[in-house]
Amino acid sequence: MRFLVTFFLCLAPRVAFLDAPEVWQFGFQDPATPIAQGIQDFHNDVCFFMVVILTFVLWMLGRTIWHFDAIKNPVPSKIIHGTVLELAWTVTPSFILMIIAVPSFALLYSMDEITDPAVTLKVIGHQWYWTYEYSDYSTADDQSIIFDSYMVAEDDLELGQLRLLEVDNRVVLPVKTHVRVLITAADVLHSWAIPSLGVKCDAVPGRLNQTSIFLNREGVFYGQCSELCGANHGFMPIVVEGVDLEDYISWISNKIEEI
Amino acid sequence: MLILLTRFFKLSLSHSLIYNTIQKQNEEEQVEEEQVAAEEEPEQEEEASSEDIVVKTTPFDPRFPQQNQAKHCYTRYNEYHKCAAEKGEEECASMARLYRSICPGEWVEKWNEERDNGTWPGRY
Ligand SMILES: [Cu+2]
Numbered sequence: 001m002r003f004l005v006t007f008f009l010c011l012a013p014r015v016a017f018l019d020a021p022e023v024w025q026f027g028f029q030d031p032a033t034p035i036a037q038g039i040q041d042f043h044n045d046v047c048f049f050m051v052v053i054l055t056f057v058l059w060m061l062g063r064t065i066w067h068f069d070a071i072k073n074p075v076p077s078k079i080i081h082g083t084v085l086e087l088a089w090t091v092t093p094s095f096i097l098m099i100i101a102v103p104s105f106a107l108l109y110s111m112d113e114i115t116d117p118a119v120t121l122k123v124i125g126h127q128w129y130w131t132y133e134y135s136d137y138s139t140a141d142d143q144s145i146i147f148d149s150y151m152v153a154e155d156d157l158e159l160g161q162l163r164l165l166e167v168d169n170r171v172v173l174p175v176k177t178h179v180r181v182l183i184t185a186a187d188v189l190h191s192w193a194i195p196s197l198g199v200k201c202d203a204v205p206g207r208l209n210q211t212s213i214f215l216n217r218e219g220v221f222y223g224q225c226s227e228l229c230g231a232n233h234g235f236m237p238i239v240v241e242g243v244d245l246e247d248y249i250s251w252i253s254n255k256i257e258e259i
Numbered sequence: 260m261l262i263l264l265t266r267f268f269k270l271s272l273s274h275s276l277i278y279n280t281i282q283k284q285n286e287e288e289q290v291e292e293e294q295v296a297a298e299e300e301p302e303q304e305e306e307a308s309s310e311d312i313v314v315k316t317t318p319f320d321p322r323f324p325q326q327n328q329a330k331h332c333y334t335r336y337n338e339y340h341k342c343a344a345e346k347g348e349e350e351c352a353s354m355a356r357l358y359r360s361i362c363p364g365e366w367v368e369k370w371n372e373e374r375d376n377g378t379w380p381g382r383y
């Protein structure tokens with residue numbers, strides 16, 4: 001019995017999640033929010049239809065080419081105007097589109113959903129760095145927790161840090177908590193995007209875009225500016241650290257003391 | 260066709276599942292929040308220096324269901340100043356938190372400057 005238990009414990013997955021891009025990566029990063037999970041599931045579901053259609057079309061094409069032969073088939077088919085056939089090949093694709101549209105809209109609207117948030121994070125895009133603000137706990141207009149987040153230059157990287165992805169000040173967010181993210185820019189368009197969180201939101205000057213994040217697990221999530229914003233567009237990455245709610249609170253209180 | 264149909268049912272099922280989990284997590288999280296608020300109190304006694312932190316923010320406002328929350332921020336800012344003009348700043352401190360949570364610091368700074376200069380177009 002004990003052997004069996006240890007045996008299965010050894011088999012238990014000990015995984016490290018993929019929360020940053022990998023060399024020669026082909027698939028997605030591991031989802032950390034229900035939305036990211038939904039996006040990836042939807043992608044896989046649509047791929048099912050894609051493969052079915054691709055197979056069918058290739059088969060038709062191949063068959064047509066194969067049988068178009070002056071020796072084997074000297075008399076080509078002269079069928080024109082097949083009402084049933086035309087009806088079928090019009091209705092079937094539209095049916096498939098409708099089948100895809102239902103879950104697509106479900107996902108779209110669940111992304112829009114703002115469930116009563118407990119934390120608000122403000123993100124301001126600058127040329128070329130991100131500024132983060134936490135003002136839920138401030139008692140005056142100049143008492144917010146504000147910090148800039150710059151990329152760590154290649155020469156300053158420590159062993160194990162990711163090139164062009166590491167920043168000096170990370171965003172800290174609690175897990176299992178509804179977080180409202182408000183995104184704007186101070187100069188030109190930017191886009192705040194983190195693949196493993198399923199977030200990509202344009203930062204527009206004068207506009208205050210809202211999205212929400214619900215972290216399912218702890219981790220360090222990497223993203224990049226995703227709207228061409230000038231010379232150093234590629235050098236303003238985003239790092240979100242998902243921590244336990246208690247750790248978040250202690251981080252916040254430390255930050256408040258710093259002010 | 261049968262495969263497609265089963266696939267379709269699976270699809271709508273999985274996506275309604277996502278929806279449900281979001282809802283469920285919301286309920287769970289609310290319970291958690293209450294716990295945190297309860298846990299925070301004894302801690303506060305231990306460390307008098309650290310302010311008590313209640314994880315709370317400006318709630319969702321059905322007046323502003325849009326993705327663009329700029330009007331939400333602007334309205335909350337004005338509502339605070341209306342309240343402050345009528346009842347006094349101290350009584351409206353909780354309303355100030357509502358706009359501070361969602362307004363970018365730069366915007367508030369600019370508006371405050373305009374108020375100080377007397378160039379603010381609003382009534383309050
Ligand atoms: Cu940018």
